[in-house]
Amino acid sequence: MPFHPPSWVPQLPFDPPDSCTVADFMFDENYGRYPLGYSKPPFTCGISGKEYSTLEVKERVDFLSRGLAKELGWSPNVGTEWDKVIGVFSVNTLDTLPLAWATHRLGGIQTPANAAYSAAELEFQLKNSSAKCLFTCLPLLKTALQAASGAGISKDRIYILEVPKEATGGQGTPAGFKTVDDFIKEGAGLPRLEALNWEDGDGARKAAFLCYSSGTSGLPKGVMISHRNVIANTLQMATYDKPDRDKLREPGSQVDYIETTLGLLPFSHIYGLVVICHAGIYVGDGICVLPKFEMKQFLDAVERFKVSMLYLVPPIIIAMTKNKAVLDKYDLSHVRAIFTGAAPLGKETAEDLQRIFPKWAIRQAYGLTETCTVVCSTSPHDVWYGSSGSLLPGIECKIVTTEGVEVEGYDQPGELCVKSPSVVLGYLNNDKANKETFVDGFMHTGDEAVIRKSPKGHEHVFIVDRIKELIKVKGHQVAPAELEAHLLTHPAVNDCAVIPVPDDKAGEIPKAFVVKSPNVSLEESDRMLARQIVKHVEKHKARYKWITGGVEFIDVIPKSPSGKILRRFLRDKEVAARKKKGARL
Template sequence: MAEIYAPSLETSVPDDLTLPQFILDSSHPLRPIPSSHVPWFIEDASGRGVGHEEVRARTYGLANGLSLRFGLKENDLVVIFSPNHIDYPVGIWATHRLGGIVSCANPANNIDELLHQLKVVHASLIIAHSSSLHTALGAAQAAGLPSERVITFDESNQMTVDTLIQQGLRSEPNFVERRLRKGEAKTKVAFLSFSSGTTGKPKAVAISHFGPIMNVILMAEHQKVNKNYAPWEEQRFRPGDVLAGALPFFHIYGLVLALHFMPFCSISVVVIPKFNFTEFLDSVVRHRINHLQLVPPQIVLLCKHPAMKNYNLDCVRLVMCGAAPLSASLVDQLVKILPNAEIGQGYGMTEASGTIAMFSVDTKIGVLGSAGRLAPGIVAKVIKHDGTLAGFNEPGELQVKIPSVALGYLNNDEATKETFVDGWLRTGDEVVIREDLEVFIVDRLKEIMKVKGFQVAPAELEGCLLDHPDVADTCVVPISDSYSGELPMAFVVLHANAVKRIAVDPAEVERVKVSIKKHVADNKVTYKHLAGGVEFVDVIPKNPSGKLLRRVLRDRARDLVQLKSRL
């Protein structure tokens, strides 16, 4: 079979605008005319709404304040280290107004994990939340970044974003915003977003301004935004609708879909700082939320949590699930719980600046098991294990040419050459594509696992495990989990002294396992913990070149899980 072509993109995409110029300052044929009374963002707890003009003013004020106070300028790097906050997009767009680059960090990271990110991107400034401040200050100190260059979204002993905004609004302009040259948006870096590779620590994906702009327009055309394709009450994305902004904004899913695509569609985003299920349900009811962008573990809660019987969610019109595959059985359950809602999946990658496939507006319920239909402007091919092109309905690795493709990995030519090959993005996912362009994820060929939608590199955990005194060798594999999607399990070869202790006292087996799990918990963010357990083995299987035979242990892990379920 030849290459697979999705429908061509019919609308224009500006290549001389930065993201804030596109989102805050410009119009587009696919963009609904925003209403002045519809807020762009709503603070969940207080209900305070912030409209377009206020967002725009706060963005300018912060940009001017950052220029005045810190001399922030072209290509300086700002790390945002915070849970979701109503000024999160202001922090991003203010940095971009100055020509700077943003790197969003997981607020659950510990000092070492944040330090790694600060060093890789050469951060000039950190915008943190008070709940993350201790970690931010510790990592800043270790990176040689002065503590006064750590500011906060909310009240603290540090300089706050609001103080800088007010200073910037009171003062004369201290910067001149640059209009990009024709085509420059395709090369000017907007984000350094971290994505786990198959080896080592997470890598910084360089995303241009054009990438998210293109991805927003690509999705808008795919979803027929601002087109009268159906009666108003049946249209999927309607101005004035409300989204639950519970996805973490540091993740590409939340960053592009919630913070950029939704404002483009004139849909209000309720900013939810931290996901707690019953509080989330309270928010949906309180704000009459219509749109849910979720990951599979949250769908599991909607289907199975006993609190659901206490809530009427008739206001929900659309449920979009992404970041990891959603089983057909869960979709069936969700349809029964939310019979009035459209339900489907999307599929994307950080390296694609967002979405690659999304369920079509042609159907109320997405094709069961499908990750969605290829979006406009994308060319795909499926490569079989022998290197030949697969046909429709044949499995193989998905490779795509997508206009929003990232620029590559920062300072990592080897990884860039492996993933971005002759214009093709290698997804590392084994898929089947049907004639109607529906994409079905079969398996991940690359070694990354997905835990609650977050990427986890086995090699990163293996490096941590090898620091434990009792661990001589190790291999980490995923096991399936109905809630989290996957969980890390570690196979461990013990050092001789640990083997001797166990021979003397069999109870030492559990003590060593607990110690190993605690070691990872003490050094890694929660979703990287060994929730799948620890199993001792005599040897880690490897090929003649020393490469881990991870698939052998994945099969063994699956057998162990099945055996335990029968006991």
């Protein structure tokens, strides 16, 4: 049976427009965005404090588009979007999104690359996307030059996004490289560009972003995200949050509530790109921009700029719960809520954080690059730990078993399939993946989920785990994420991951990789500690969920920048170790 948003969720105020660019939607008050002149500055540097007002950003986008047009020989109505692909390989900066919106003004595409990429990984994306130029930052310039050379992009087509000098050791832009500011200064003296000549439906057909999936199997896939996809999810989130934001208004005031949010997560990732940088700015919020996660720098910025909404991922939340003494040194009283996604947040970790900050609303969301981000989200008035919240307006989903049967009730697991105006155009040049993923109007997520009714009577989505990563123990399905969340409650466990290992009797059994807490005594043997951890699971979980595959201590759990545990690296490590021992694979 199909599932829909709960009755309390407002309907979209209007259909997401399909004949305008993302840039127009973000800067035209006729599309319902918060008044430009009263919005907070969209981006504030969390290190230097530098910022531009919304009206200044709009002007910078205009001038930047003119400068790019002259430099690259592009015209808004000449060629297709695939002739105008701009690569971006950078940490977060004040101009990352203005660059994207300027590209859209020219009818082009931005393809953002993960700042943690190696030269080979970046080269693959530049080639696969057919990027015509590359914007990078000084800390990543060496890698960018190597990758661009391999992809056939000349040095004079590499440009610089400026970051605070504190992040570059005081180094300035090397001679011979143009910066975004250079383009803006040049563009200010150039004539205004002609308007894009778009017909109805062009916004739904043309790609605005080409983001690359995390590549859980094989090479990363280019995900084609249309202008309407971004607009739809922005509108869905703004509509979903409106009832709760209305409650935050000053008594008797007709002025909408706006706040400063945290822009720490990578803007190259769909979570940072859409949830933080589009949905937040559309409703008038400002973003405190940080280039990377460092606990002290993060807490300094939250305190200094009075950040009230923290967009986080589970690894940062886990680090916070394990460092209460550090948190106590900062005034975080203005924080009202956190919003977490990109990877599951365990119920136990949420409870740990709530004990430290009882007044914070802990919101969890679920989404994918292929759904242009959020499918469901916790509302502050119906927080249910472990849940990913309720469906956003305009979204329909169904749960389908591995046998292909559609689930007809609650608490029945199966693959989550999603229908939404935010579901993307598909994968670039990958017919096989498109046929498997986008079927009859639904996006097949590859995630196992169940729908449950909360104590308040609303339907919530619970994500169990990736279907391909579930451990099959004597026919029982065991979710690694569930065991990982429980293991983190043990005081000796700083971080962990669980994978399947083969077993003659059970087929598969769970094995845990554990990073020890700094508090663990050097005198305590690994064997004794492993036994304590195993007993911790045995005390609270069903027998088939016990860690019978053993505990291995390692220095770090491999993760993507968005916080997903890269279990495939641990599986490869385990296979290599078993081969060496001659054990069953």
